Amino acid sequence: MFAKISVLLAFLSLSLRSIAKADGSSHVEVRDDLHFPFHARATNNDGSLPVYKNSKSSIEDRVNDLLPRMTLDEKVAQLIQGDIDGWMDMSDPLDDTLMFNQTGLEQMMAQKAGAIWGGYLAKWDKIVFAITVGQKYLMENTTLGIPALFQTEGLHGFTDNGTIWPSPIGLAASFNTDLLQQAAATIADEAEGLGYSQVFAPVLDLSRELRWGRVEENFGEDPFLTGEMGHAYVTGLQAGRRRNASSTAIARMASTCKHFAAFGSPQGGLNIAQVSGGERELRTMFLKPFNRACVESLAIMTAYSSYDGIPAVANTRTSDYHLDKPLFDLIGSLADLLTDIFGDYVFFNASLNGISPLAGFTQFLSNTSTKINYADGSKLWSNDESEIPAAVSAAQSSDVAIVMVGTWSLDQTLLWTPGTNATTGEHVDLSDLGLVGAQLKLVQAVKATGKPTVVVLVSGKPVAEPWIQANADAVIQQFYPGELGGLALAEVVFGAVNPSGKLPVSFPRNVGTTPVFYNYIKGSRPLDPGSVLDDGTLVFGHQASPPSMAYDI
Template identity: 35%
Template sequence: MTLRNITCALTLCLLTLSGQAVGKTEVPPYKNKSLSIEKRVDDLMGRMTLREKVLQLQNRGAGRLDEIDRIFNGESYGCTHEMGTTAAECAAMYKELQQYMLTKTRLGIPIITSAEGIQGILQNNCTLFPHALAQGSTFNPALIQRMTEAAGEEAKVIGIHQILSPVLDIARELRWGRVEETFGEDPYLISEMGIAFINGYQKNRITCMPKHFVAHGTPSGGLNCAQVSGGERELRSLYLYPFRRVIKETNPLALMTCYSAYDGVAITGSPYYMTDILRGELGFKGYVYSDWGSVDRLKTFHAITPETDEAGRLALEAGVDLNIDSAYDNFERMVQEGRLDIKYIDLAVRRILTVKFQLGLFDAPYGDPKAVSKVVRSAEKVALAKEIADESAILLENKNQILPLDLAKYKSIAVVGPNSNQTIYGDYAWTTRDTKEGVTLLQGLKEVLGNKVTVRHAEGCDWWSSKKDKIAEAVEAVRGSDLAIVAVGTRSTYLGRSPKYSTTGEGFDLSSLELPGVQEELLQEIKKTGKPMVVVLIAGKPLAMPWVKENADALLVQWYGGEQQGRSLADILVGKVNPSGRLNVSFPRSTGNTPCFYNHFITDRNEPFDQPGSPEEPKGHYIFDAPDPLWSFGSGQSYTTFEYVDCALSDSVLTDKDQLTVTVKVKNTGKMDGKEVVQLYVRDRFSSVATPIRQLKAFRKDLIKTGATNTFTLKLPISELALWNARMQEVVEPGEFEIQIGSAADNIHFTKVITVKGK
């Protein structure tokens, strides 16, 4: 064969192979679903430019559907969010956005879509469930998991993949405006609720973002973002406890940092907190997302550095992978100039891409816009919102069993107070301040009472100011009625809406915990009429209300109860629903009486030389008052009565590897079916370092039929008795421990003793 013939043959062969290649495009490994996530990430990162990597570390807010190309300009980002549209509009936009990411960017990297979801999905028209504090007062984790499963269904059809919740902060500083976003004051309760919350969303393959890591909820002076004081033992025993449990038991794919500093060290810029503790000690495997502006605040707030670029470098090297402000914008140039090691960018990008693959975004990133009208705010979800509100309400006072109302006694009822005819939601709800979405207390009572009772209404005062000009109108309405129902409390800001006149919410902290404005004066004037007075507190936190405790005929508390709050409260007031909520945060006697959390050290309230005083007889601890809460953690009455019949332990001598089983028999001795919350507390009788006077370590809520006796089974791993000793070692010390069974932290029915043996 001649050289020319050989050349022609080779050319023909190459053309044939080329034609085959054109006919069948090779799929890059990162798009191959059969490969491991690690291999897919490796392949994708090997194809990415430095700029493409840097953009994966950033959030880019989405806009309207027709703005996608202008906003994203052919580039893929790590994350996005949208806060101002309806569920249907957002679903259509997110579907178009993901198509854009897959087809209009060089490598087709999808984007993580985020939303607030603390009380349901933030997008307009989604179901408005009760706020986190109300979720905590249900003492029913299974119910909260049902809530987030339902909210997750809404998120899924909208195309949302990430929820910026739950809040694992501990509500020990009641002046802080964000108490409403927490599950309460107890780390064990917070853990149980947080685990249930995350599991519900994850059932729909939606990742949650526990926050704010760490110790954010006890700011100095109650001022949002202020320094949190504490030591290593307090950090590990208290503030890290919910994060440790949640990370271990749910394996969340993301986590959010906090704005504050702990013991003088800004968390967001600290490798010790964000890497050594979070990843080393707690075993977190996902990616870290900055709180909004927390990286920039290393410069503008904490004054750690005068340069924004340096703030970004500090946060990235500390372990903050994805940033929501501008501090990561110049990373490409910083790497080129030798001011930032690319290994930190690669590490963060790897974590973010891994989560995108774990969520299945490269294979199925879309929601289902056509299903939005059927799934979002369905009748079943609205009914669930009411069920949660029902179980969250806490009956604290019920003198002479005035509740449930005997409607045969009352021909007319005055419904008054600033919170009587307003739907009140917590921060991070989509609704506007004056929305008619949902049911107010006045509306709920009118629905329930119908034409049987005449209902009179007057606000009497607003919820914040010192104006008294409307009090007379409310008093007149009460005088003309047989009974007064007075709704008082707080109002929260709403995300993205006007915060004017807010008395709770993010950035709205109180210097005084008394009822804001002239609400107590309204109550006092109504009391003078001599008419029975039922007080309904609708608030985002406990307030100091000793006058109410002394003078109200009944006190019913419901934290922000979602869109069905008014109907829920009405059904409880007339006895269609038996209240079963329990206090997840203690009420103070006064502002100066705080902190008033139940799980204090024995030295913190008990003084061996002095006794609490009173205004009539001043003494010395405090001079005019007791250091105990007005109503303690775990408290809550029912329309029925319960008798704690028996308590038995599976063993009395155990090791730190064992688990104790406690069985408690409780009888419903009243005339109405009701739910009781059996609470198990532990106390270390003698310990090498200070331990709380009691700590919640198990609880269970069950319905007990009238006349029936239920057996409650509670499990206690002995490892839960561990402390951090003087050498900062986590150990279960041998010795005696009290097992206390009660219906509240200050109402213990049985006390048993176990012995833990040493090794």
């Protein structure tokens, strides 16, 4: 009964209009100025095709024709995000049941029909089934037949068994916009094939608060680099038009620039905490990447925080701006793990799609006489030192020791599962930037053997361990890699590839010396120290190998 009353009121709101009289009073009368009948709003009075259904008409003309036909409820439903779990059971990533709930479908589409979240980890045929059911219902069983945008994730790869690229912080270390544009195009290829039309990326927050768990999702601390990499992502994702689309289509996938704005510098490094700053910092730093990358982006996601005490979603200040075969050993839990080193925003069982460092080294050395002595050394999250002697023994039996330590994250299923642990990722914020557990003691014990020791930091953010920088024979920074990260690491270690990456973010000596981003006004900092130390800082743009290229800005 209530639904029928609501529909009746909606029709009345369309069919009636208020007429003002000369004496200031007004009266209501039936409208006679519309070109469509109220009982069949998807048609025209003269029998012609409505402009909003004409794919050859301009977008502006189609929108102007559609809006007067819509009831208030229909307009509101376009503004609220729906979810395919309203008609599908998406609780099990491995389930392949192709069934839907008709009642749930109808209720969802009546209230939340404009954009629908579907970025689940599921079998591809189940995703296609869910999207097809939703779109067919909207097109064939609603008055106006307006299709929905179906949304998913694609921060560094399509998150339902798609190609996995390095985390954005690692992509930014390439300083290679052309390469990123090509990677973004693959994300659109894979998402479009299943029926998605919007991807929630890129992230354009700046990595200036390193305790924040989502540093790995950013392109670094610099607004210029972030803007250029973001623009490359948007261009690669959106370029072209969808299969079977009309000639007026302007993109094949909608990118979503986020989080607008200043979201990546929360107080205390705590996710969604307030951000404090002034107008100059807002415009000089936080808004610049959006101005560069998002002018052509079809969507923007607001930040969930406040800036200078004003919620981002209502902040007009932001909206107004537009080797010769040696014997070596490989040590560390990270050497034989994948789920932990792909970073967040990857899919369930993503480890099955990649090459671990141990597998990569084995593959690279398969036709040589070089032997690999592998030892676990320590668990990432544990203070237990009982496995360190085995690592020491492996190092003593080798010519070179390669120790892999760092941070870790989890896939989008496990990251949000109670009882699991990680040191980076959305909602995983830390008060310390040092290594967790017995990892540092493992490095120190291996180095004490006297064997040349290469430390590989596999992480989603800067690791602050000045002892390693001062004492290791070599340090390699590998931000969370893509599917071939294990093989790529082997190629760098053995000199097959020049390690030409540049740091997109500065590394502090410890959490107490943050912030350490390079671009601040140098001044008004008096110094009266008890002692002066090498601060151990590696700054933005640092490159280990001689550069073979120049950049013009």
